[in-house]
Amino acid sequence: GNDSLPLENIQGDILVGMKKQKEQFVFFHINNATTFKKVLKTYAPANITSIQTLLSAPSAQPLAFVNLAFSQSGATALGVTDDLGDSFFSAGQFADASALGDDTSNWDSTFTGTDVHGVFLIGSDETSFVEQYQSDLEAKLGDAWTVSLTIASAARPGDEAGHEHFGYLDGISNPTITGFGTALPGQSVVDPGIILAGRTGDTVSRPSWALDGSFLVFRKLKQLVPEFNKWTLANAIQNASGNLTAQEGADLLGSRMFGRWKSGAPIDLSPDVDDASLGTDPQRNNNFNYTHAGSDITSDESRCPFSAHIRKTNPRDLESVIGHANHAIRAGTPYGPELTDDESSSGTTSTDRGLAFVEYQSNIGNGFRTQQEVWANAAAFPFGKTExxxxxxxIGQGDRTTYGLNAQNVTESYSVPSFVISNGGEYFFSPSITALVETFAA
Ligand code: HEM
Structure with a gap:
């Protein structure tokens, strides 16, 4: 899989991520396909940010980065009728809601149906530049579109930058693709076609214009942060010496739910205490696979529970059995304000905050859907375990019974309240820049 990739033609968020302080998701409906296409034809080559632009010197970069993806209904509205070969994309995410375990009464009404035709992702370090780019789009598109929903996300302030709202460092583990950059220790290297349509490793036949596009799964995932904090404190666990304070026991429990400490340190490498220098060291923070000399991977949860979020969504000890087809690249950012004192003291969320979840893959069934439905929602995964x-x-949805959280008694069962509530989303396709111009704007 050593395809040579046209970096100037691939939308930048897919492989590199906008890596910006502010990111705005602008979901829209197309009212007038003819005008929309006419605008897109000149807008796309001038403004849609490629990988090459993201990797170029800051002085050569625009004030804001822009990416664009269409849903099936959006492609259809523009007269793009070729079958992209992904049934989940074709049907849209709302049709998939109950299979994913979502309660559609929690869905934002924008997403309950197939009315969302596409999304612009606008990223910048300055809110004013994001706003300026959005106003520019509004001026250019006029009545040809309607903005149905805007989600403004942003890196959290100060030391929390890069951490999601529960407090855990995010964006540490993503696969890299063959022939693009150098893999960090422990990082998975996958064929380009696991992420990019039409490349080596994509096993589905696609229209030729789909080459170098990627399916973008968007989910608005609301997070109940004070509720999470309250629950972990109320269920604080102990270490073998029994000398943890309640807060330390809550932090240990949280780390076992995620598989990492808040700093990012993997509990597989540092099971008892957080280790901030390990958490932020890219040479070490991915270099683990749940296997240890003298320990039995079918039963040993002393370091990391089988149910831990990062072990469910990437069971590294089973990689030789499962292979690489289920990897996807995550590029989400947090939305919503910091906790207020009132929320902290009451233990109850009163303001909407969460994760604007974005994941890229060449095959939604293999990537996001396997991670969510076949793995996170399944009580018997990872397979081959005796516990x-x-x-x-x-993120598991369904009967949220979980085991393995208490290292002193891994058979203890927990009925964990839902701290992540899906507000819905959509399945999109993020085409190459030439496909935007020659197929979508044609
Ligand atoms: C990793 C948080 C939703 C898939 C992580 C990490 C955190 C995190 C803190 C560790 C950092 C890292 O390894 O990069 C969250 C939160 C979520 C959420 C707070 C919801 C609000 C999801 C969903 C999926 C997912 C919906 C897919 C269905 C993954 C994967 C990894 C990961 C694949 C990397 C695992 C690894 O390679 O070790 N997540 N996540 N996450 N998450 Fe999530």
């Missing part, structure tokens, strides 16, 4: 596992305590 009860239960659901992913962070």
């Amino acid at each position: 009860s596992i239960g659901l992913d305590p962070v």
Whole structure:
């Protein structure tokens, strides 16, 4: 899989990520396909940010980065009728809601149906530049579109930058693709076609214009942060010496739910205490695979529960059995304000905050859907274990019974409240820049 990739033609968020402080998701409906196409034809080559632009010197970069993806209904509205070969994309995410375990009464009404035709992702370090780019789009598109929903996300302030709202460092583990950059220790290297349509490793036949596009799964995932904090404190666990304070026991429990400490340190490498220098060291923070000399991977949860979020969504000890087809690249950012004192003291969320979840893959069934439905929501995954596992305590949906969280008694069962509530989303396709111009704007 050593394809040579046209970096100037691939939308930058897919492989590199906008890596910006502010990111705005602008979901829209197309009212007038003719005008929309006419605008897109000149807008796309001038403004859609490629990988090459993201990797270029800051002085050569625009004030804001822009990426664009279409849903099936959006492609259809523009007269793009070729079958992209992904049934989940074709049907849209709303049709998939109950299979994913979502309660559609929690869905934002924008997403309950197939009315969302596409999304612009606008990223910048300055809110004013994001706003300026959005106003520019509004001026250019006029009545040809309607903005149905805007989600403004942003890196959290100060030391929390890079951490999601529960407090855990995010964006550490993503696969890299063959022939693009150098893999960090422990990082998975996958064929380009696992992420990019039409490349080596993509096993589905696609229209030729789909080459170098990627399916973008968007989910608005609301996070109940004070509720999470309250629950972990109320269920604080102990270490072998029994000398943890309640807060330390809550932090240990949280780390076992995620598989990492808040700093990012993997509990597989540092099971008892957080280790901030390990958490932020890219040479070490991915270099683990749950296997240790003298320990039995079918039963040993002393370091990391089988149910931990990162072990459910990437069971590294089973990689030789499962292979690489289920990897996807995550590029989400947090939305919503910091906790207020009131929320902290009451233990109750009163303001909407969460994760604007974005994941790229060439095949939604293999990537996001396998991670969410076949793995996180399944009580018996990872397979081949002798202990009860239960659901992913962070994102699992269904009967949220989980085991393995208490290292002193891994058979203890937990009924974990839902701290992540899906507000819905959509399945999109993020085409190459030439496909935007020659197929979508044609
Ligand atoms: C890793 C949080 C939703 C898939 C992580 C990490 C955190 C995290 C803190 C560790 C950092 C890292 O390894 O990069 C969250 C939160 C979520 C959420 C707070 C919801 C609000 C999801 C969903 C999926 C997912 C919906 C897919 C269905 C993954 C994967 C990894 C990961 C694949 C990397 C695992 C590895 O390679 O070790 N997540 N996540 N996450 N998450 Fe999530």
